[in-house]
Amino acid sequence: MLNFTLRRIFNGIVMMVAVSFLAYFLLYIGAGNVARLILGLEATPESIAELNEQLGLNRPFIEQFLTWASGAIRLDFGDSWSMPETVNEVLFPRLGVTLTIVALTTLVAAIVAIILGTVAAIYGGVIDRLVQFLGLIGFAIPGFLVAFFLVTLFAIQMPIFNAVGYVDFSESPSEWVKSVTLPVAALSLSAIASVAQQVRGSVTDAINMDYVRTLRARGLSFNRVVYKHVLRNAGGPALSILGVQFVGMLGGAILVEQIFAIPGLGPYAVGATSFSDIPAVMGLVVVTALVVIVVNLIIDLLSAALNPKVRLS
């Protein structure tokens, strides 16, 4: 198990380096004349040269990358080009908000999807068809359309929840709940749809396994075999789909946060993109990649804990 964990961590680090290098390379090559991008078309050659000197853009690419990377290793992404603050000062508080919402969404989606998928697999019939239909619709409709619908319906027609803004949990837990309910609902729909379908499929497979009959022949009740044995064996595939959905949710959060005016990575990403703020964009890329890699690592470890065969691979 330790060996497995270390190997996965090593893979994660390699992936992190690869993503950072590729992103840096493509952004700086793609950006072309960065100084002109920042200063605008009217900039004089002198001022461009001055800014290039100031930003270190006239040095060789590898040198620039290493300078950036030596900061990035300590999670220091340097000065922003469009904001007075450093990238860190803006990025990390916002990352916290987004992660709170996405983590909560993952939890909600996992619980709802496991219940729906299992019930559909075991009882079949109308419930099964309903879950399959909802799965299809939930998968197809983009989360931000759900967000529009929820904003219009709840926040404007019957203002139970907050339509805009975010209240920190430490400020007021009840207001926090009000402010995150709609975003979480909008984000979780498609994850629930996909994961529930997967749970349904793998529970159906697991329940028809020979060992289920054998365990029941030893006197264990149907419910006990389902809770303890079937769900554990069905858990692996469902977990990996949840991992894929998590990545999707991080992207979806950008849109949903914009709609609910939540000060997370969404508005940050939009600002960084529209101002071509490369250091801010690099910060965003590295931090999201890090989150995705860590989450995938957690999911790998969880699957290994569930299924002993995974530990061998």
Add this chain to the structure above:
Amino acid sequence: MSNTTSKKDGLLRKVLTNPSGWASVGVVAIVILYGIIAPLLSKWDPNEPDVYSVLGGPSAEHFFGTDSAGRDVFTRLAISTQFSLETAALAVVIALSIGVIGGLIAGYFGGWFDNVASWLTSVIMALPGLVVLLASMAVIGPTMWGAMAIFGVLLSPAYFRLVYTTVRGVRNELYVDAARVSGLNDVRIIGRHILGVVRAPIIIQTAIIASIAIAIQSGIEFLGLGDKDTPSWGAMLNDAFRQIYETPVLLVWPSTIIALVTVALVIFANTVRDELERTGPRFKKIKGMGKTAAQLADDAAEVETIIHEAPGRSNDALLRVQNLAVGYPNGMGGVKQVVHNVNLTVNRGEVVGLIGESGSGKTQSAFSVLGLLPKGGRVVAGSIVFDGKELVEASAKEYDKIRGGRISYIPQEPMSNLDPSFTIGTQLVEPMMKVLGLGKKEAKEKAIALLTRVGIPNPALTMKKYPHEISGGQAQRVLIAGAVSCDPDLIIADEPTTALDVTVQAEVLDLLRDLQKETHTALLLVTHNFGVVADLCDYINVMQNGRILEAGPVLDIFQNAKHPYTQSLLDSILEGGPARGAYVAPKGN
């Protein structure tokens, strides 16, 4: 080629005659037509602001009303449709080209290309698509064409993986080898045999990818990062969202059209998938259902069981099965009977064989005694009395109390009958704690004793092992230990040696015989092997087509088989291999 073409045409026709198939295709077609025709017919300019009719509601002049600049929403939405669908199509085409070509090369030729492509795929998957898109738009600027081209690259792994795995599977098929031997070059083989296989999955994937591309494209436009001057669905959402308090209806039009198209595409994909899967038999066949007319006529006939006299047989019935009939839904609202009128008795301490070839209904009869028929199966007539209690009407709770402690089960396939996610020890201990009410420590001790008894070397270590870490023969010993662990009165063994190596078979049979003698547990042995029957049984029942043909003491049947089917079974073991020789019943049994 004509063969694969007609197959594809068949699929297309099936999809289009399916209600959700034609409805989804229809919705997409109407949206496309609307995008093309509406701007031509409309008298409004989609980009011309009109300060006198700002935010007007739907009217005869403006079907969908006017937006914040007084522009006609109906015409603007149609123009947006063109742009949104075209840019999304660009992403699909790029993803398709890169993914399919890359997948074909990597899958067909393998080598370094394979490794590099798989690695790049996992790098791409490490970031949310939207984040990568926003990052790239920071340098390429606000151009939707550019963004969708990049998105196409990001989506290409979906095709790559699909084509790659299919090609890997097909590449080593015999018919591809045959094509290569017959002199076709690689390009012809790829074009003819491999693309034919991946075509339908690609259609499904394309519908889904198109739906995702439309969603992402609208999302970016909504964020205000697209082309400022080109109308698009997302840009209209952005405009509408600013007016959400005054005219929420403006949000309805672009939202509806996006939802309609994305849902239609996904439903289309789903319909194609369903129809593809349906090319096989519609209903999963149950053993013995695929019968000829002659066999069916045979099924309907009443069969008189030939019963040999059994003078010395005790009359202390533990299990008495009478007129048992088992049926499954036949998929047309009726019931297909697989076991007919079976009568069978197992006395206390007796070993009874139930013998027949696969599909004869012997396993179905055994499962009905356990109350564990596969999904859909049920006892349609007859009675199963165990120790004076009728089991056919027993509730799930009552049955849970009988299984394990009173009736237990030894399965055929040892590996698939152990839960791969739990250790051997857990799987032995859990039922003992429940059925015998033992504490964890006692149950563990008993499990170790049982494993020692069934001949597992180093039982304490085996307790900690997972099923994939032990051999098939050991797994079967573990299952036998599990079956006897709660001191049952009756063990039902379903082909307990069939899946094992010949040498292990003999050892397992010895073990079963010894255990049976030690505990005087009754044993119902289900098998197709007369050798096994001869070795263990006191009394046997011969089964075919769901009926018992002949029943009697084992020695009598061996020496004096009356039914031609029993005779043919006996002949086949004499020809097939060394017979074990008749079982000599010990005196006083």
